[in-house]
Amino acid sequence: xxxSERQPRKQGWRFVLLALVLAVxxxxxxxxxxxxxxxxxxxxxxxxxxxxxxxxxxRTAFARQPIQRxxxxxxxxxxxxxxxxxxxxxxxxxxxxxxxxxxxxxxDTTYVKRVIGVPGDHVQCCDAGGFLTVNGQQLEEPYIxxxxxxxxxxxxxVVPSGRLWLMGDHRSRSADSRGLLGxxxxxxxxxxxxxxxxVQIIWPLDRxxxxxHSTQAESPSKNGQ
Numbered sequence: 651x652x653x654s655e656r657q658p659r660k661q662g663w664r665f666v667l668l669a670l671v672l673a674v675x676x677x678x679x680x681x682x683x684x685x686x687x688x689x690x691x692x693x694x695x696x697x698x699x700x701x702x703x704x705x706x707x708x709r710t711a712f713a714r715q716p717i718q719r720x721x722x723x724x725x726x727x728x729x730x731x732x733x734x735x736x737x738x739x740x741x742x743x744x745x746x747x748x749x750x751x752x753x754x755x756x757x758d759t760t761y762v763k764r765v766i767g768v769p770g771d772h773v774q775c776c777d778a779g780g781f782l783t784v785n786g787q788q789l790e791e792p793y794i795x796x797x798x799x800x801x802x803x804x805x806x807x808v809v810p811s812g813r814l815w816l817m818g819d820h821r822s823r824s825a826d827s828r829g830l831l832g833x834x835x836x837x838x839x840x841x842x843x844x845x846x847x848x849v850q851i852i853w854p855l856d857r858x859x860x861x862x863h864s865t866q867a868e869s870p871s872k873n874g875q
Contacts, residue, residue, distance in 0.1 A: 690702065690762065695764075695820060711846055717841065723814070724844070726759060728843075731839070762848065773805070776799075
């Protein structure tokens with residue numbers, strides 16, 4: 651093969667490589683600013699989200715409207731639900747991050763839960779009927795996994811400024827704010843750690859569906875408004 655034949659082939663590979671680099675760069679920009687994809691590794695949000703689901707997450711949803719009770723949020727749990735450092739070293743962390751970026755595995759530090767209490771809310775478990783109460787009002791929760799109680803663990807908390815009280819829908823399988831009552835922060839997640847709101851289940855295809863904005867009935871605030 652002469653050099654005249656090799657040159658177009660070499661240029662072709664360069665074009666493919668450049669196109670691949672640009673595609674990855676554009677995807678990274680979109681995922682860091684607007685939309686991202688996350689893998690659901692557990693049963694904690696069943697029946698709405700199942701283990702193995704891939705969800706599309708809007709990073710800008712809460713810029714337009716503040717977080718409300720009943721919203722489902724994806725958040726960085728480091729410093730609240732998870733340690734700030736994995737302790738596994740930078741190489742292992744980099745490989746794990748790449749696997750998570752491509753949606754192959756779940757993250758040990760990224761979580762998806764439902765907002766039960768926003769700043770200023772008084773959240774208690776449970777009243778005589780077995781329901782959670784928010785600001786003294788019974789909370790109806792039609793999204794809870796069939797057969798689960800609102801919570802077997804009793805708690806009585808007031809959500810401080812800048813924090814959220816978060817719980818999974820599959821209460822008997824969810825590690826959430828309830829399990830961190832004695833930890834620093836008392837199970838409350840900083841609002842600044844919220845990454846975004848799930849907007850679509852994109853995989854598997856037979857579960858392709860839009861995510862509800864909120865399925866929780868609002869409880870009256872403390873001042874009755």
